Amino acid sequence: MTANKRLKTLGWYLVLAGLGYLFLFPLLFMIVSSFKPESAIFTDLYSLRAILPVGELTLDNYQGVFDKSRIGHYFLNSLLITGGTVVMGLFVNSLLAFSLSRLEWRGQKLILSAVIALMIIPLEAVVVPMLLLVSQLPSLGWEEGRLVLEGSWMNTRHVQMLPFVANAFFIFLFYQFFRDIPKDFDEAAKLDGASPFQIYRHIIVPMSGPVFATVAILHFMVMWNQYLWPIMAVQSEAARPVMPGIQIFFGRETKWGEIFAYASFITLPVLVVFMIFQKRFVRSLAGAGIKG
Amino acid sequence: MKVTKHAQQFSIRMTTLSSAMALAAPMAMAAPQTLELWRHETGNIAEIEVSKAAVERFNRSQERWRVEMSMIPEGSYTETVTSAAVAGDLPCLLYIDQPVAPNFAWAGFLQPLDGLVDQAALDGLIDTAKGTYDGRIYSAGQYEVALSLLSRRSVLEEHDIRIATLDEPWSKAEFLDALETLKASGDFLYPLDLQAGWSGEWYSYAFGPWLSSFGGDQIDRSNYLYAEGVLNGEEAVAWGDFFQSLFEEGYVDRNPSDDRGFVQGRVAVNYGFLEPSAYPDEWGDDLVVMPVPDFGHGSVIGGGSWHTGITTACQSPEGAAEFIEFQLQPEEIAAMSEGAGMIPASEAGAALTEHYREGGQWRFFYDYSEARAQLRPETPAYPIISSVFERAARDIRDGGDVQAALDEAVDAIERNIADNHGYGMDE
Numbered sequence: 258m259t260a261n262k263r264l265k266t267l268g269w270y271l272v273l274a275g276l277g278y279l280f281l282f283p284l285l286f287m288i289v290s291s292f293k294p295e296s297a298i299f300t301d302l303y304s305l306r307a308i309l310p311v312g313e314l315t316l317d318n319y320q321g322v323f324d325k326s327r328i329g330h331y332f333l334n335s336l337l338i339t340g341g342t343v344v345m346g347l348f349v350n351s352l353l354a355f356s357l358s359r360l361e362w363r364g365q366k367l368i369l370s371a372v373i374a375l376m377i378i379p380l381e382a383v384v385v386p387m388l389l390l391v392s393q394l395p396s397l398g399w400e401e402g403r404l405v406l407e408g409s410w411m412n413t414r415h416v417q418m419l420p421f422v423a424n425a426f427f428i429f430l431f432y433q434f435f436r437d438i439p440k441d442f443d444e445a446a447k448l449d450g451a452s453p454f455q456i457y458r459h460i461i462v463p464m465s466g467p468v469f470a471t472v473a474i475l476h477f478m479v480m481w482n483q484y485l486w487p488i489m490a491v492q493s494e495a496a497r498p499v500m501p502g503i504q505i506f507f508g509r510e511t512k513w514g515e516i517f518a519y520a521s522f523i524t525l526p527v528l529v530v531f532m533i534f535q536k537r538f539v540r541s542l543a544g545a546g547i548k549g
Numbered sequence: 550m551k552v553t554k555h556a557q558q559f560s561i562r563m564t565t566l567s568s569a570m571a572l573a574a575p576m577a578m579a580a581p582q583t584l585e586l587w588r589h590e591t592g593n594i595a596e597i598e599v600s601k602a603a604v605e606r607f608n609r610s611q612e613r614w615r616v617e618m619s620m621i622p623e624g625s626y627t628e629t630v631t632s633a634a635v636a637g638d639l640p641c642l643l644y645i646d647q648p649v650a651p652n653f654a655w656a657g658f659l660q661p662l663d664g665l666v667d668q669a670a671l672d673g674l675i676d677t678a679k680g681t682y683d684g685r686i687y688s689a690g691q692y693e694v695a696l697s698l699l700s701r702r703s704v705l706e707e708h709d710i711r712i713a714t715l716d717e718p719w720s721k722a723e724f725l726d727a728l729e730t731l732k733a734s735g736d737f738l739y740p741l742d743l744q745a746g747w748s749g750e751w752y753s754y755a756f757g758p759w760l761s762s763f764g765g766d767q768i769d770r771s772n773y774l775y776a777e778g779v780l781n782g783e784e785a786v787a788w789g790d791f792f793q794s795l796f797e798e799g800y801v802d803r804n805p806s807d808d809r810g811f812v813q814g815r816v817a818v819n820y821g822f823l824e825p826s827a828y829p830d831e832w833g834d835d836l837v838v839m840p841v842p843d844f845g846h847g848s849v850i851g852g853g854s855w856h857t858g859i860t861t862a863c864q865s866p867e868g869a870a871e872f873i874e875f876q877l878q879p880e881e882i883a884a885m886s887e888g889a890g891m892i893p894a895s896e897a898g899a900a901l902t903e904h905y906r907e908g909g910q911w912r913f914f915y916d917y918s919e920a921r922a923q924l925r926p927e928t929p930a931y932p933i934i935s936s937v938f939e940r941a942a943r944d945i946r947d948g949g950d951v952q953a954a955l956d957e958a959v960d961a962i963e964r965n966i967a968d969n970h971g972y973g974m975d976e
Contacts, residue, residue, distance in 0.1 A: 299809040392636035488625040489632035504624025508591040
């Protein structure tokens, strides 16, 4: 490697390190501050100490979080809601995308156009009609040995899951990926007597690992970070997820150390999920799937 | 008539069943009726524990009603409650932030307390502990909070600055002199902290009273229909010029990165809430609490804290009223104050506390609240007034044209009121 090239590489590394620092700074600051006493957080704010675990370190902020909120319960709720929605979403969204990309049926193009059009409608635009709708939907209950219809969907876990299972963007992601898989596979399977669902189950799904990983990560992040919908549709602590729970700490006496501790604690699962799926995620984004 | 064995058995069974039902009926009637209560969850363990204990005491004190309290995080409380109201899912009893009460009453979500809650209990409260709309009381609270100027005796004495008192607050000139002295000393980059970085209702709550002290207001309170002349008149512009000068002279940081300047000694005077647990122990008596300055029309602070109201969804308003009456007893008001440190909402309650009784360490706050607190505009339009006022105040803070910012605010407020047909207010 020539000196010129080495210098260029070094320059690139410096740029990348700078960018890395830019993206990592908030995360490091949050995690490090969660272990510092309130006074130290702001004393260290104007120096590099802000992102270094130096000075007096304590677990008091975490203790405060557990004393003041039912974070464990919220955490479990979020896991159930997010996990359930992601699993159902992978199945439902991929199945519709399979149908749109691999089968031929009447109105297919219309539905595809509708799916693409739906991608531009934000949740905020439809959230009030959605709220009115779910408040009128009865839940299934069990009373004296038989199923009964009772109450509404408000204040339940399923009200936080079912409206978010189908997602236009994820359907489109699956559609794009499936479309690029050669149709010869389907033809061969059909000759062997495979049904459309068998083709989906035994051919398309095994070949689509990266897109499933990508959708799983994105859907996980969307669901884990849900805030607006839970504060509107859930009032009871029993069904409350983690994000609205942080609002407990914003009162007359805001304790930033506890807020950082809470935020660090709930960020952990997102990081873990990303680390598990990151290789497939990057592969999918880089378009490393099968090309037609 | 021939009676078969089966018919006899059936008759015996029915008689037994009827007897059992007759016996069970009084027991069923005796079962307490549940009243759901929503409360804001503050993260202040003491306050929540006191509330829970009060609910327990009420439930034990009688057998007819059982209050069940649910906690909703304070930061998203109003949004959650509004959504529940839209979805028709409100509980029977509701904690509500006083300035929001008129809007909820106008929207038909709250029942008036007059005639339901014992009038004597309501009469015993300080004015700011009652949320009214259109001449009727819709909410009542146990406590009050107060903003003040906090400083350190040693700092003020070192710079030869008089400590303001309730009887003699700083005048505008005295306030500016103090800031100039502190700034000139070089000890403080910014001598005053106004929590200018806080958002939401802070600007309306904190600086609306300063505007009143200048002689202006956020809305004409005679009919709550117009802001012209009060929010953009001569007095209001004087307030705007003064407010802007605090930032331009470098007395206040426009965008502080945190709100710990006073606690850490970077700021000499803090405009905010008393936070006893935040101050270093060694400060002790060095901490001084002062009223806000008198800018010409008296020293004024914002009043009204969290109250309890009865929703229109409540099927047992008499039970809900009983709970509110229970809360407003002097012993209960005192228990809340003792447990959570807040200012008691009645003289009788204050007399039972260690800190707020006559001669108590924090009596200043009770007298201060009673004498100087002004409720935020008691109109359903308050949410829009608050957000428009915040926008105008931020524009002024950032160097915008004062008259233009206030004129724009007047237009926005009056347009909203007109769009809502005056929110039920008459000329």
